Amino acid sequence: xxxxxxxxxxxxxxxxxxxxxxxxxxxxxxxxxxxxxxxxxxxxxxxxxxxxxxxxxxxxxxxxxxxxxxxxxxxxxxxxxxxxxxxxxxxxxxxxxxxxxxxxxxxxxxx
Amino acid sequence: xxxxxxxxxxxxxxxxxxxxxxxxxxxxxxxxxxxxxxxxxxxxxxxxxxxxxxxxxxxxxxxxxxxxxxxxxxxxxxxxxxxxxxxxxxxxxxxxxxxxxxxxxxxxxxxxxxxxxxxxxxxxxxxxxxxxxxxxxxxxxxxxxxxxxxxxxxxxxxxxxxxxxxxxxxxxxxxxxxxxxxxxxxxxxxxxxxxxxxxxxxxxxxxxxxxxxxxxxxxxxxxxxxxxxxxxxxxxxxxxxxxxxxxxxxxxxxxxxxxxxxxxxxxxxxxxxxxxxx
Numbered sequence: 001x002x003x004x005x006x007x008x009x010x011x012x013x014x015x016x017x018x019x020x021x022x023x024x025x026x027x028x029x030x031x032x033x034x035x036x037x038x039x040x041x042x043x044x045x046x047x048x049x050x051x052x053x054x055x056x057x058x059x060x061x062x063x064x065x066x067x068x069x070x071x072x073x074x075x076x077x078x079x080x081x082x083x084x085x086x087x088x089x090x091x092x093x094x095x096x097x098x099x100x101x102x103x104x105x106x107x108x109x110x111x
Numbered sequence: 112x113x114x115x116x117x118x119x120x121x122x123x124x125x126x127x128x129x130x131x132x133x134x135x136x137x138x139x140x141x142x143x144x145x146x147x148x149x150x151x152x153x154x155x156x157x158x159x160x161x162x163x164x165x166x167x168x169x170x171x172x173x174x175x176x177x178x179x180x181x182x183x184x185x186x187x188x189x190x191x192x193x194x195x196x197x198x199x200x201x202x203x204x205x206x207x208x209x210x211x212x213x214x215x216x217x218x219x220x221x222x223x224x225x226x227x228x229x230x231x232x233x234x235x236x237x238x239x240x241x242x243x244x245x246x247x248x249x250x251x252x253x254x255x256x257x258x259x260x261x262x263x264x265x266x267x268x269x270x271x272x273x274x275x276x277x278x279x280x281x282x283x284x285x286x287x288x289x290x291x292x293x294x295x296x297x298x299x300x301x302x303x304x305x306x307x308x309x310x311x312x313x314x315x316x317x318x319x320x321x322x323x324x325x326x327x328x329x330x331x332x333x334x335x336x337x338x339x340x341x342x343x344x345x346x347x348x349x350x351x352x353x354x355x356x357x358x359x360x361x362x363x364x365x366x367x368x369x370x371x372x373x374x375x376x377x378x379x380x381x382x383x384x385x386x387x388x389x
Binding site for chain 2 (some may be wrong): 060063066068073083084087091102
Protein backbone atom coordinates (compact mmCIF):
# COMPACT_ATOMS: atom_id res chain seq x y z
CA UNK A 1 0.00 0.00 0.00
CA UNK A 2 1.94 2.96 -1.25
CA UNK A 3 -0.68 5.33 0.07
CA UNK A 4 -0.17 4.13 3.63
CA UNK A 5 3.61 4.33 3.45
CA UNK A 6 3.28 7.83 1.99
CA UNK A 7 1.07 8.84 4.89
CA UNK A 8 3.41 7.27 7.41
CA UNK A 9 6.27 9.31 5.96
CA UNK A 10 4.13 12.42 6.21
CA UNK A 11 3.20 11.81 9.83
CA UNK A 12 6.80 11.05 10.68
CA UNK A 13 7.94 14.27 9.04
CA UNK A 14 5.29 16.19 10.98
CA UNK A 15 6.24 14.57 14.28
CA UNK A 16 9.91 15.46 13.88
CA UNK A 17 8.94 19.12 13.87
CA UNK A 18 9.17 19.82 17.56
CA UNK A 19 6.56 21.89 19.37
CA UNK A 20 7.39 25.55 19.65
CA UNK A 21 8.83 26.49 22.98
CA UNK A 22 6.67 29.14 24.57
CA UNK A 23 8.36 32.47 24.18
CA UNK A 24 8.00 34.76 27.13
CA UNK A 25 9.72 37.69 25.45
CA UNK A 26 7.64 40.85 25.24
CA UNK A 27 5.84 41.48 21.94
CA UNK A 28 7.70 43.66 19.45
CA UNK A 29 5.86 46.96 19.02
CA UNK A 30 5.18 48.02 15.43
CA UNK A 31 3.10 51.02 14.43
CA UNK A 32 1.30 51.60 11.18
CA UNK A 33 0.91 55.30 10.39
CA UNK A 34 0.18 56.91 7.03
CA UNK A 35 0.25 53.35 5.64
CA UNK A 36 3.88 52.79 6.61
CA UNK A 37 5.25 50.37 9.20
CA UNK A 38 7.62 51.65 11.87
CA UNK A 39 9.97 49.92 12.29
CA UNK A 40 9.76 48.33 8.87
CA UNK A 41 12.64 46.00 9.68
CA UNK A 42 11.87 43.64 12.54
CA UNK A 43 14.56 41.46 14.06
CA UNK A 44 13.62 38.21 15.79
CA UNK A 45 15.61 35.30 17.13
CA UNK A 46 15.78 32.39 14.74
CA UNK A 47 13.95 29.19 15.74
CA UNK A 48 11.98 30.96 18.48
CA UNK A 49 8.32 31.88 18.42
CA UNK A 50 7.75 35.62 18.70
CA UNK A 51 4.97 38.17 18.69
CA UNK A 52 4.41 41.52 17.03
CA UNK A 53 2.01 43.97 18.61
CA UNK A 54 0.74 46.01 15.67
CA UNK A 55 -0.85 49.37 16.42
CA UNK A 56 -2.84 50.74 13.53
CA UNK A 57 -2.66 54.53 13.94
CA UNK A 58 -4.49 55.05 10.65
CA UNK A 59 -8.24 55.51 10.48
CA UNK A 60 -8.81 52.63 8.07
CA UNK A 61 -8.40 48.90 8.52
CA UNK A 62 -5.27 47.15 7.28
CA UNK A 63 -4.40 43.53 6.76
CA UNK A 64 -0.95 42.46 7.89
CA UNK A 65 -0.26 39.98 5.15
CA UNK A 66 2.72 37.75 4.57
CA UNK A 67 2.76 34.50 2.68
CA UNK A 68 6.35 33.97 3.83
CA UNK A 69 5.26 34.18 7.47
CA UNK A 70 1.86 32.59 6.80
CA UNK A 71 0.04 35.45 8.49
CA UNK A 72 -3.15 37.24 7.50
CA UNK A 73 -4.29 39.53 10.26
CA UNK A 74 -6.83 42.32 9.88
CA UNK A 75 -6.34 45.22 12.29
CA UNK A 76 -9.15 47.80 12.33
CA UNK A 77 -8.35 51.53 12.15
CA UNK A 78 -7.24 52.90 15.51
CA UNK A 79 -6.99 49.38 16.98
CA UNK A 80 -4.13 47.04 17.71
CA UNK A 81 -3.58 43.37 17.18
CA UNK A 82 -1.15 40.61 18.01
CA UNK A 83 0.63 38.87 15.16
CA UNK A 84 2.11 35.56 16.26
CA UNK A 85 5.15 34.33 14.39
CA UNK A 86 6.10 30.69 14.32
CA UNK A 87 9.73 29.69 14.99
CA UNK A 88 11.56 30.86 11.88
CA UNK A 89 14.67 29.53 10.18
CA UNK A 90 17.28 32.28 9.71
CA UNK A 91 16.33 34.46 6.78
CA UNK A 92 14.29 37.38 5.46
CA UNK A 93 10.51 37.26 5.55
CA UNK A 94 8.80 40.15 3.76
CA UNK A 95 5.35 41.35 4.84
CA UNK A 96 2.96 44.04 3.68
CA UNK A 97 -0.24 45.84 4.47
CA UNK A 98 -2.40 44.27 1.81
CA UNK A 99 -4.68 47.27 1.35
CA UNK A 100 -1.80 49.72 0.82
CA UNK A 101 0.94 47.50 -0.51
CA UNK A 102 2.59 50.44 -2.29
CA UNK A 103 3.81 51.97 0.97
CA UNK A 104 3.02 49.51 3.75
CA UNK A 105 5.96 47.14 3.44
CA UNK A 106 8.43 45.58 5.80
CA UNK A 107 10.55 42.57 6.52
CA UNK A 108 11.08 40.25 9.44
CA UNK A 109 14.69 39.17 9.80
CA UNK A 110 15.30 36.01 11.77
CA UNK A 111 18.89 35.59 12.93
CA UNK B 112 -8.10 51.82 -10.65
CA UNK B 113 -5.65 49.09 -11.60
CA UNK B 114 -4.74 48.53 -7.95
CA UNK B 115 -8.41 48.17 -7.09
CA UNK B 116 -8.93 45.83 -10.00
CA UNK B 117 -6.03 43.61 -9.00
CA UNK B 118 -6.93 43.29 -5.35
CA UNK B 119 -10.62 42.65 -6.01
CA UNK B 120 -9.71 40.08 -8.65
CA UNK B 121 -7.31 38.36 -6.29
CA UNK B 122 -9.98 37.92 -3.65
CA UNK B 123 -12.82 37.13 -6.03
CA UNK B 124 -10.81 34.51 -7.90
CA UNK B 125 -10.60 32.36 -4.77
CA UNK B 126 -14.33 32.42 -4.12
CA UNK B 127 -14.89 32.03 -7.87
CA UNK B 128 -12.97 28.76 -8.05
CA UNK B 129 -15.01 27.28 -5.22
CA UNK B 130 -18.30 28.35 -6.81
CA UNK B 131 -17.13 26.79 -10.10
CA UNK B 132 -16.41 23.46 -8.40
CA UNK B 133 -19.76 23.47 -6.60
CA UNK B 134 -21.59 24.21 -9.87
CA UNK B 135 -19.79 21.35 -11.62
CA UNK B 136 -20.40 18.98 -8.71
CA UNK B 137 -24.12 19.69 -8.85
CA UNK B 138 -24.56 19.59 -12.61
CA UNK B 139 -28.00 18.40 -13.55
CA UNK B 140 -29.38 18.61 -10.03
CA UNK B 141 -32.71 20.39 -9.85
CA UNK B 142 -32.75 23.62 -7.91
CA UNK B 143 -28.99 24.03 -7.71
CA UNK B 144 -28.94 27.50 -9.32
CA UNK B 145 -31.30 28.76 -6.64
CA UNK B 146 -29.16 27.31 -3.85
CA UNK B 147 -25.89 28.64 -5.27
CA UNK B 148 -27.41 32.12 -5.71
CA UNK B 149 -28.74 31.96 -2.17
CA UNK B 150 -25.24 31.06 -0.96
CA UNK B 151 -23.68 33.97 -2.88
CA UNK B 152 -26.29 36.43 -1.62
CA UNK B 153 -25.84 35.28 1.98
CA UNK B 154 -22.07 35.49 1.54
CA UNK B 155 -22.21 39.08 0.24
CA UNK B 156 -24.50 40.12 3.09
CA UNK B 157 -22.25 38.38 5.58
CA UNK B 158 -19.15 40.00 4.07
CA UNK B 159 -20.61 43.48 4.55
CA UNK B 160 -21.56 42.62 8.13
CA UNK B 161 -18.14 41.13 8.94
CA UNK B 162 -16.35 44.13 7.45
CA UNK B 163 -18.56 46.54 9.39
CA UNK B 164 -17.90 44.78 12.67
CA UNK B 165 -14.27 43.80 11.93
CA UNK B 166 -13.05 45.81 14.90
CA UNK B 167 -15.56 44.27 17.30
CA UNK B 168 -14.96 40.72 16.04
CA UNK B 169 -11.18 41.16 16.40
CA UNK B 170 -11.66 42.33 19.98
CA UNK B 171 -13.39 39.11 21.06
CA UNK B 172 -11.51 36.23 22.75
CA UNK B 173 -8.76 38.48 24.10
CA UNK B 174 -7.89 39.87 20.69
CA UNK B 175 -8.07 36.56 18.86
CA UNK B 176 -11.63 37.02 17.60
CA UNK B 177 -10.73 37.21 13.94
CA UNK B 178 -8.68 34.03 14.09
CA UNK B 179 -11.39 32.10 15.95
CA UNK B 180 -14.02 33.36 13.53
CA UNK B 181 -11.97 32.42 10.46
CA UNK B 182 -11.13 28.99 11.86
CA UNK B 183 -14.76 28.35 12.82
CA UNK B 184 -16.24 29.17 9.42
CA UNK B 185 -13.51 27.21 7.66
CA UNK B 186 -14.22 24.16 9.79
CA UNK B 187 -17.93 24.58 9.08
CA UNK B 188 -17.11 24.54 5.37
CA UNK B 189 -14.99 21.41 5.85
CA UNK B 190 -17.91 19.70 7.61
CA UNK B 191 -20.30 20.63 4.80
CA UNK B 192 -17.92 19.43 2.09
CA UNK B 193 -17.42 16.15 3.94
CA UNK B 194 -21.17 15.72 4.32
CA UNK B 195 -21.66 16.36 0.62
CA UNK B 196 -19.08 13.79 -0.43
CA UNK B 197 -20.38 11.16 1.96
CA UNK B 198 -23.98 11.71 0.91
CA UNK B 199 -23.03 11.56 -2.76
CA UNK B 200 -21.13 8.31 -2.19
CA UNK B 201 -24.41 6.76 -1.10
CA UNK B 202 -26.76 8.36 -3.60
CA UNK B 203 -24.62 9.85 -6.33
CA UNK B 204 -24.06 6.77 -8.45
CA UNK B 205 -27.74 6.00 -8.69
CA UNK B 206 -28.33 9.65 -9.48
CA UNK B 207 -25.75 9.72 -12.24
CA UNK B 208 -27.32 6.58 -13.70
CA UNK B 209 -30.77 8.13 -13.63
CA UNK B 210 -29.44 11.26 -15.32
CA UNK B 211 -27.93 9.27 -18.16
CA UNK B 212 -31.09 7.26 -18.63
CA UNK B 213 -33.61 10.04 -18.60
CA UNK B 214 -31.32 12.80 -19.77
CA UNK B 215 -33.25 15.16 -17.59
CA UNK B 216 -32.70 16.88 -14.28
CA UNK B 217 -33.06 14.78 -11.20
CA UNK B 218 -34.08 15.80 -7.76
CA UNK B 219 -31.19 15.04 -5.45
CA UNK B 220 -33.03 16.08 -2.40
CA UNK B 221 -32.08 19.41 -0.96
CA UNK B 222 -29.77 18.30 1.82
CA UNK B 223 -26.43 18.24 -0.02
CA UNK B 224 -27.43 21.34 -1.94
CA UNK B 225 -27.97 23.24 1.30
CA UNK B 226 -24.56 22.04 2.50
CA UNK B 227 -22.88 23.30 -0.66
CA UNK B 228 -24.78 26.59 -0.47
CA UNK B 229 -23.21 27.06 2.96
CA UNK B 230 -19.76 26.40 1.45
CA UNK B 231 -20.40 28.96 -1.31
CA UNK B 232 -21.64 31.47 1.27
CA UNK B 233 -18.52 31.00 3.41
CA UNK B 234 -16.16 31.35 0.44
CA UNK B 235 -17.87 34.57 -0.64
CA UNK B 236 -17.99 35.89 2.92
CA UNK B 237 -14.29 35.33 3.58
CA UNK B 238 -12.99 36.93 0.43
CA UNK B 239 -15.80 39.47 0.20
CA UNK B 240 -15.18 40.97 3.64
CA UNK B 241 -11.59 41.73 2.63
CA UNK B 242 -12.79 43.42 -0.55
CA UNK B 243 -15.25 45.53 1.43
CA UNK B 244 -12.58 46.59 3.95
CA UNK B 245 -10.17 47.43 1.17
CA UNK B 246 -12.67 49.43 -0.89
CA UNK B 247 -13.89 51.23 2.21
CA UNK B 248 -10.30 52.17 3.02
CA UNK B 249 -9.73 53.63 -0.43
CA UNK B 250 -13.07 55.44 -0.40
CA UNK B 251 -12.50 57.12 2.96
CA UNK B 252 -9.01 58.13 1.90
CA UNK B 253 -10.30 59.98 -1.15
CA UNK B 254 -7.17 59.24 -3.14
CA UNK B 255 -8.96 57.52 -5.95
CA UNK B 256 -12.16 58.87 -7.44
CA UNK B 257 -15.26 56.93 -6.58
CA UNK B 258 -15.89 56.22 -10.24
CA UNK B 259 -12.44 54.75 -10.85
CA UNK B 260 -12.84 52.63 -7.73
CA UNK B 261 -16.24 51.37 -8.80
CA UNK B 262 -14.99 50.53 -12.28
CA UNK B 263 -11.97 48.74 -10.85
CA UNK B 264 -14.21 46.85 -8.44
CA UNK B 265 -16.68 45.90 -11.16
CA UNK B 266 -13.93 44.74 -13.53
CA UNK B 267 -12.36 42.71 -10.74
CA UNK B 268 -15.73 41.13 -10.05
CA UNK B 269 -16.22 40.34 -13.74
CA UNK B 270 -12.76 38.77 -13.94
CA UNK B 271 -13.62 36.66 -10.90
CA UNK B 272 -16.89 35.56 -12.47
CA UNK B 273 -14.96 34.61 -15.60
CA UNK B 274 -12.76 32.40 -13.40
CA UNK B 275 -15.87 30.64 -12.13
CA UNK B 276 -17.00 30.06 -15.72
CA UNK B 277 -13.56 28.74 -16.71
CA UNK B 278 -13.46 26.36 -13.75
CA UNK B 279 -17.02 25.20 -14.42
CA UNK B 280 -16.68 24.62 -18.16
CA UNK B 281 -13.22 23.17 -17.68
CA UNK B 282 -14.67 20.56 -15.34
CA UNK B 283 -17.61 19.90 -17.66
CA UNK B 284 -15.15 19.03 -20.42
CA UNK B 285 -14.44 15.90 -18.38
CA UNK B 286 -16.53 12.96 -19.62
CA UNK B 287 -19.77 12.69 -17.62
CA UNK B 288 -18.86 9.25 -16.34
CA UNK B 289 -15.72 10.55 -14.66
CA UNK B 290 -16.94 13.98 -13.59
CA UNK B 291 -18.38 12.63 -10.35
CA UNK B 292 -15.05 11.09 -9.36
CA UNK B 293 -13.10 14.22 -10.26
CA UNK B 294 -15.37 16.61 -8.37
CA UNK B 295 -15.40 14.29 -5.34
CA UNK B 296 -11.61 14.25 -5.38
CA UNK B 297 -11.42 18.03 -5.76
CA UNK B 298 -13.88 18.54 -2.91
CA UNK B 299 -11.85 16.21 -0.68
CA UNK B 300 -8.63 18.18 -1.30
CA UNK B 301 -10.49 21.49 -1.00
CA UNK B 302 -11.76 20.41 2.42
CA UNK B 303 -8.30 19.23 3.52
CA UNK B 304 -6.77 22.53 2.44
CA UNK B 305 -9.39 24.45 4.37
CA UNK B 306 -8.81 22.35 7.48
CA UNK B 307 -5.06 23.04 7.27
CA UNK B 308 -5.80 26.75 6.86
CA UNK B 309 -8.04 26.63 9.95
CA UNK B 310 -5.11 25.16 11.90
CA UNK B 311 -3.01 28.15 10.87
CA UNK B 312 -5.65 30.57 12.12
CA UNK B 313 -5.91 28.75 15.44
CA UNK B 314 -2.13 28.93 15.81
CA UNK B 315 -2.18 32.61 14.94
CA UNK B 316 -4.80 33.13 17.60
CA UNK B 317 -2.53 31.54 20.19
CA UNK B 318 -4.38 28.22 20.38
CA UNK B 319 -3.10 24.78 19.48
CA UNK B 320 0.47 25.99 19.31
CA UNK B 321 1.84 22.54 18.63
CA UNK B 322 4.10 21.46 15.81
CA UNK B 323 4.36 25.03 14.55
CA UNK B 324 7.78 24.49 13.05
CA UNK B 325 7.99 24.52 9.26
CA UNK B 326 8.53 20.94 8.09
CA UNK B 327 9.67 21.63 4.54
CA UNK B 328 9.80 24.48 2.11
CA UNK B 329 9.02 24.35 -1.59
CA UNK B 330 9.03 28.11 -2.11
CA UNK B 331 12.05 27.72 -4.41
CA UNK B 332 9.92 25.51 -6.63
CA UNK B 333 6.58 27.29 -6.47
CA UNK B 334 6.00 30.38 -4.36
CA UNK B 335 2.63 30.74 -2.71
CA UNK B 336 2.70 34.36 -3.91
CA UNK B 337 2.72 33.35 -7.56
CA UNK B 338 -0.56 33.08 -9.42
CA UNK B 339 -0.24 29.31 -9.81
CA UNK B 340 0.72 29.04 -6.13
CA UNK B 341 -2.35 31.01 -5.07
CA UNK B 342 -4.65 28.97 -7.31
CA UNK B 343 -3.26 25.71 -5.95
CA UNK B 344 -3.53 27.07 -2.42
CA UNK B 345 -7.24 27.69 -2.92
CA UNK B 346 -7.93 24.46 -4.78
CA UNK B 347 -5.90 21.83 -2.94
CA UNK B 348 -4.43 23.76 -0.01
CA UNK B 349 -0.93 24.10 -1.48
CA UNK B 350 1.39 25.61 1.11
CA UNK B 351 5.02 26.35 0.25
CA UNK B 352 6.18 25.86 3.85
CA UNK B 353 3.66 23.87 5.88
CA UNK B 354 4.10 23.23 9.57
CA UNK B 355 3.67 19.89 11.32
CA UNK B 356 0.17 20.43 12.66
CA UNK B 357 -1.08 21.54 9.24
CA UNK B 358 0.31 18.43 7.56
CA UNK B 359 -1.23 16.14 10.17
CA UNK B 360 -4.64 17.78 9.88
CA UNK B 361 -4.49 17.77 6.07
CA UNK B 362 -3.72 14.05 6.01
CA UNK B 363 -6.31 13.28 8.68
CA UNK B 364 -9.03 15.17 6.78
CA UNK B 365 -8.32 13.26 3.55
CA UNK B 366 -8.28 9.95 5.44
CA UNK B 367 -11.54 10.66 7.27
CA UNK B 368 -13.40 11.70 4.11
CA UNK B 369 -12.12 8.69 2.15
CA UNK B 370 -13.02 6.32 5.01
CA UNK B 371 -16.52 7.78 5.46
CA UNK B 372 -17.30 7.67 1.73
CA UNK B 373 -16.16 4.03 1.53
CA UNK B 374 -18.38 3.10 4.46
CA UNK B 375 -21.32 4.93 2.95
CA UNK B 376 -20.76 3.34 -0.45
CA UNK B 377 -20.68 -0.09 1.16
CA UNK B 378 -24.03 0.62 2.75
CA UNK B 379 -25.59 1.19 -0.67
CA UNK B 380 -24.20 -1.73 -2.71
CA UNK B 381 -27.16 -2.16 -5.04
CA UNK B 382 -27.24 1.40 -6.21
CA UNK B 383 -23.55 1.26 -6.89
CA UNK B 384 -23.95 -1.91 -8.91
CA UNK B 385 -26.67 -0.39 -11.05
CA UNK B 386 -24.51 2.60 -11.86
CA UNK B 387 -21.47 0.47 -12.62
CA UNK B 388 -23.47 -1.74 -14.95
CA UNK B 389 -24.64 1.25 -16.93
